[in-house]
Amino acid sequence: MKYFLLIFVFAFATYTYAQQTTGGIVGKLTDREQNDEPLAFANILIKGTTLGTTSDFDGLYEIPNVEPGTYTLSFSFLGYETVEIPNIEVVAGKVTSIDVPMSASQGVALDEVVVTTVARKDSEVALLLDQKRTITLETSIGAQELARKGASDAATAVTKVTGIAREEGTGNVYVRGLGDRYNITTLNGLPLPSNNTAKKNIDLGLFGTSIIESIGIDKTYNAKNYGDFAGANINIVSRNYTGAGFLELGVSSGANSEAIGVEDFYLYEGPDFSGFYNKEIPDNPFNNTFDTSWDRETRSTPINSSLSLKGGDSFNIGENSTLNFFAVGSFSNKNSYREGVNRGAPNLGTGLPNSDFDYQRYSYETATTLMGNVGLRLGSANDIKYNFVMLNNSEQKHEEFDGILDREDDAPNGGGFIQRNTFERTTLIINQLLGNHDLNENLELNWGVGYNNVQNLVPDRRQNTLLPYTNNDPQGPKSFRLVSDASANHRFFQELTEDELAANISTSFKFKKNDDDAFDGKLTLGYNGRFKDVSFEATQFNYQILNIANQPNVDPYNIDAYFDEYGPGTGYWQIRTFRGTASTAGSLDPQTYGGEQQINAGFLTLEYKFTPKFTLFAGVRGEQIVQRIDWSTVIQGIGNNELETFEFLPSLALKYELNEKQNLRFAASKTYTLPQFKERAPFLFQEEINQDTQGNPALENSTNYNFDLRWELFPSSSELVSLAVFGKYIENPINTFLIVSAANNLSYANTGDSATAFGAELEVKVDVLENEKESAESMLVERLSVGGNISYLNTNQELDYLKVSEETNFAAAFTNTEAPLQGASDFIFNADISYYTEFANNKNLRTTLAGNYFSDRIFALGSTGRGHLVDKGFVSLDFITAAQLGDHFGLGLNVRNLLNPLVERVNENAEGDLDTTNPAIPGFLEDGPVTALSYKKGVDLSLSLTYKF
Numbered sequence: 001m002k003y004f005l006l007i008f009v010f011a012f013a014t015y016t017y018a019q020q021t022t023g024g025i026v027g028k029l030t031d032r033e034q035n036d037e038p039l040a041f042a043n044i045l046i047k048g049t050t051l052g053t054t055s056d057f058d059g060l061y062e063i064p065n066v067e068p069g070t071y072t073l074s075f076s077f078l079g080y081e082t083v084e085i086p087n088i089e090v091v092a093g094k095v096t097s098i099d100v101p102m103s104a105s106q107g108v109a110l111d112e113v114v115v116t117t118v119a120r121k122d123s124e125v126a127l128l129l130d131q132k133r134t135i136t137l138e139t140s141i142g143a144q145e146l147a148r149k150g151a152s153d154a155a156t157a158v159t160k161v162t163g164i165a166r167e168e169g170t171g172n173v174y175v176r177g178l179g180d181r182y183n184i185t186t187l188n189g190l191p192l193p194s195n196n197t198a199k200k201n202i203d204l205g206l207f208g209t210s211i212i213e214s215i216g217i218d219k220t221y222n223a224k225n226y227g228d229f230a231g232a233n234i235n236i237v238s239r240n241y242t243g244a245g246f247l248e249l250g251v252s253s254g255a256n257s258e259a260i261g262v263e264d265f266y267l268y269e270g271p272d273f274s275g276f277y278n279k280e281i282p283d284n285p286f287n288n289t290f291d292t293s294w295d296r297e298t299r300s301t302p303i304n305s306s307l308s309l310k311g312g313d314s315f316n317i318g319e320n321s322t323l324n325f326f327a328v329g330s331f332s333n334k335n336s337y338r339e340g341v342n343r344g345a346p347n348l349g350t351g352l353p354n355s356d357f358d359y360q361r362y363s364y365e366t367a368t369t370l371m372g373n374v375g376l377r378l379g380s381a382n383d384i385k386y387n388f389v390m391l392n393n394s395e396q397k398h399e400e401f402d403g404i405l406d407r408e409d410d411a412p413n414g415g416g417f418i419q420r421n422t423f424e425r426t427t428l429i430i431n432q433l434l435g436n437h438d439l440n441e442n443l444e445l446n447w448g449v450g451y452n453n454v455q456n457l458v459p460d461r462r463q464n465t466l467l468p469y470t471n472n473d474p475q476g477p478k479s480f481r482l483v484s485d486a487s488a489n490h491r492f493f494q495e496l497t498e499d500e501l502a503a504n505i506s507t508s509f510k511f512k513k514n515d516d517d518a519f520d521g522k523l524t525l526g527y528n529g530r531f532k533d534v535s536f537e538a539t540q541f542n543y544q545i546l547n548i549a550n551q552p553n554v555d556p557y558n559i560d561a562y563f564d565e566y567g568p569g570t571g572y573w574q575i576r577t578f579r580g581t582a583s584t585a586g587s588l589d590p591q592t593y594g595g596e597q598q599i600n601a602g603f604l605t606l607e608y609k610f611t612p613k614f615t616l617f618a619g620v621r622g623e624q625i626v627q628r629i630d631w632s633t634v635i636q637g638i639g640n641n642e643l644e645t646f647e648f649l650p651s652l653a654l655k656y657e658l659n660e661k662q663n664l665r666f667a668a669s670k671t672y673t674l675p676q677f678k679e680r681a682p683f684l685f686q687e688e689i690n691q692d693t694q695g696n697p698a699l700e701n702s703t704n705y706n707f708d709l710r711w712e713l714f715p716s717s718s719e720l721v722s723l724a725v726f727g728k729y730i731e732n733p734i735n736t737f738l739i740v741s742a743a744n745n746l747s748y749a750n751t752g753d754s755a756t757a758f759g760a761e762l763e764v765k766v767d768v769l770e771n772e773k774e775s776a777e778s779m780l781v782e783r784l785s786v787g788g789n790i791s792y793l794n795t796n797q798e799l800d801y802l803k804v805s806e807e808t809n810f811a812a813a814f815t816n817t818e819a820p821l822q823g824a825s826d827f828i829f830n831a832d833i834s835y836y837t838e839f840a841n842n843k844n845l846r847t848t849l850a851g852n853y854f855s856d857r858i859f860a861l862g863s864t865g866r867g868h869l870v871d872k873g874f875v876s877l878d879f880i881t882a883a884q885l886g887d888h889f890g891l892g893l894n895v896r897n898l899l900n901p902l903v904e905r906v907n908e909n910a911e912g913d914l915d916t917t918n919p920a921i922p923g924f925l926e927d928g929p930v931t932a933l934s935y936k937k938g939v940d941l942s943l944s945l946t947y948k949f
Helices: 002-015 124-133 141-149 154-158 255-262 559-565 799-805
Strands: 023-031 042-045 052-054 060-066 069-076 083-088 094-098 100-102 138-142 162-167 173-174 186-187 212-218 235-237 246-256 265-268 298-299 305-315 321-343 356-378 383-404 414-437 443-468 490-511 520-547 572-578 592-609 616-634 637-659 662-673 684-688 689-692 702-713 720-731 733-740 745-748 754-774 779-800 827-840 843-854 855-862 867-872 874-887 890-896 902-907 929-936 938-948
Touching: 023 083, 042 100, 042 733, 052 060, 069 383, 083 094, 083 100, 138 141, 138 929, 141 212, 154 162, 154 235, 162 255, 162 383, 173 559, 255 321, 265 356, 356 929, 684 929, 745 799
Parallel strands: 023 094, 023 100, 186 235, 689 745
Antiparallel strands: 023 060, 042 052, 042 069, 069 083, 138 212, 162 173, 212 235, 246 305, 246 938, 265 298, 305 321, 321 356, 321 929, 356 383, 383 414, 414 443, 443 490, 490 520, 520 572, 520 592, 592 616, 616 637, 637 662, 662 702, 684 689, 702 720, 720 754, 733 745, 754 779, 779 827, 827 843, 843 874, 855 867, 867 902, 874 890, 890 938, 902 929
16 A cells, blocks of 8 residues: 555655746637537647647636747637637736637538547547546546447446456456445436346446447445445446437457357257247146257357447527437347366365366357437527437357266266256346426526336256266266256246336536636535336246166257157156146246335535635435335245335545646545345345355345545646545445355355455556648647556455354354455556557548456355355456548457456465354365366457448
8 A cells, every 4th residue: 555655645746846937728619509508529729739628518628838929729629610719829827718609510521620639528538528627536438438449338348447347257347346236337327227136237248339428437426326336336328419410330240269169169949140039938838848959059150240320410490409319229249169167166175176067158149239319409408318228138058067066976976967058138128318407597407217127038948967877987878867956957937027217306506606707616406216126037847857767878969859758757757846746736836026126315415616726525315215025935935025224325525626737536425235136035046057046034234434535637638647545344244155054055144244445546548649740631640548557455354154143044154254355356457558540531540459457356255164266367458450441431350358368266275364163164175276167268359340321
């Protein structure tokens, strides 16, 4: 920590200096066609220099530190007439004010406008300007930066932000070491439902960058946001369009090096190319009336592809109103292959894993996106927008496990075989209506209402387990003969549905401190409501093996032949659910849980500028939370549970402008963490091989206390140096843990009294080279920029097995009395270098090399004498290049995961503060670490073409 403080002091001393004898230019840009409303994100340039800026949301601009002299000032905005004002005199120690009304031009050709800084609201320059002026500590990443760094979805996008890492193989992220339960995801400020029973947040990988204007990551809490987070509020801003009409077609093709490298690529019967597949439970399933095959089948060459079409337009309605449209439709697919090892927990006596498989996984994924929005601007005071989004994402997996199922019982010498075929589909439909109204000069009204529906389906998952005919002959024929667990061979059907209605409304009153025209404060009063209905049901048909002595040999890749020859009634097997056989009453009734969650919240915030440099943003929020759950499960029968609480949540943010380029910020807040439905419902989930979970109705809220201190330097409109230190204190933290029982299932509990997280973050964006050269048509730009961020995190939590046993019906056996937080890496590092050059108007090349590293992080806490299960850190490297070849054509080449590192999860030796007092721990693992999982993801290569009509 001391090294980060030294960096802070050094940077502060280097850049905090007395103002030189220079002058400045300030002013306001207005839109003459829109009743002189402010014109945001226009370009202002001092001709003949590199000095320039963009106007902010209020149309205001400022160019400080201008040497005394006489200049020509150029004002430009795409689609507007360029205005040049000559003979502007800048005097030392004084500020020259220039207010400019601008008019839209119907005859301005693109090559007549020289754009020296990007004017789009999703540009890096615009978002940096917003970060500089805002009071809170929100960081944003826009569409321009996402394209430059090759991010294809929101999950990849947010990992480019300091202190954020992605959970391998998912769209879930860790923010400052805090995972899914500590974050919240919103779209345009309205909350989104989850697509996964095991997660609180929706998979960010569902949101392709084609529908994203920007993503705001607020790592500090303010009272306008829902209080159920301690990591970050991740707000996706959907793309809007306000310019001239356009239509763009995009296609791409590529492959994954691991998938293309296998001799045969296997999937299975049922799911189709589109990803819209579903399968219902057939009539009379106990007679094996399923019409889909158990066996794998060879698919064609695994080539990835995508197709997209997007467009937008704007129309004038009368003199003062406009109507805007934007729509995008896209489909993409991706193939992947993994090969490696997959092992169970190590035996405490021998150090050998209890199960040991050679592992193969073939995967085919699809993503379909439809989005449309309509924006209506009535005069200069009223904005109304409607957004519609439909996302359909699917994954079809064929997995094979070959080896030891159980070192003591099933295939102890090897030769065991499991194959699992899984299709999972998520369909999300979002409807939002948003409004902003300036009621008068001082009073504004903002509102939004959203209705979301998400459906997650796992139709007809199929699993087979075969063992050697005799345990002493692992290379011999395989059979169902020694399979004792009925659920080892099964078909599974699951459906999760969430309906959610959300509403925001707030009114703000602006007030002045003095008699000048500037507003020095704002008081906001608001309400948020969130009403969710959840319904989950699942049925598993287990094939219980009978007549053990006469079971025949079975070909692992021709399971259908066995069931064709030995059909229902032969006495070789019977189908049963967890509720019983065909003769058991209610055996076809699914296991279910569901319920409702209601959050009603009111908030009050005050924003006040005490001096031109010092601003306060304070707020209070009250949330009334009710979570009702009812269930019908095999574990606990029919029951229900209710969690009801009221949370009082204060927040404070302070901003001090050290000078026109530097800010010092402080934030502090109180938040909470709410258990999820699945975590509190006593339902048994068999989601992965050797990984079953069940809920804990006794789970309670956690309480979080957060603080942040950040210094920022903006050397130019596109550069940033930022250093932050932060801390979090969590009362009653929630963790996943291993239940001490014969089944060894996972569950959830408040595993200790407290947890802490302290860290520091450093971010740098600089332009190493920036040149302008004249051509016959315009000024051409050449730029080399470098960016990077690094975060250090130190976390610790108490682990108390007595607390778990006293507060729940479960027993825990934590190996350690203390441990880092799950998912927390000590170090996260991101870096990129980008080169951009223009050859002529609309002819340019952009190339980026982007890298990421995260250090080791805990996947699961050590239990029953074993060390922690740890995901090993690795470096990833991406190469992204794109060329604009004129007004119509563009080409792109993306090479992701260039280094193709080994992805590895290990069970470490027990170390640290070992709990020797727990009688449930038989001993400590001495040998290790033991590799639990390892594979390579492969290099992803894609070539894209875009055409603008």
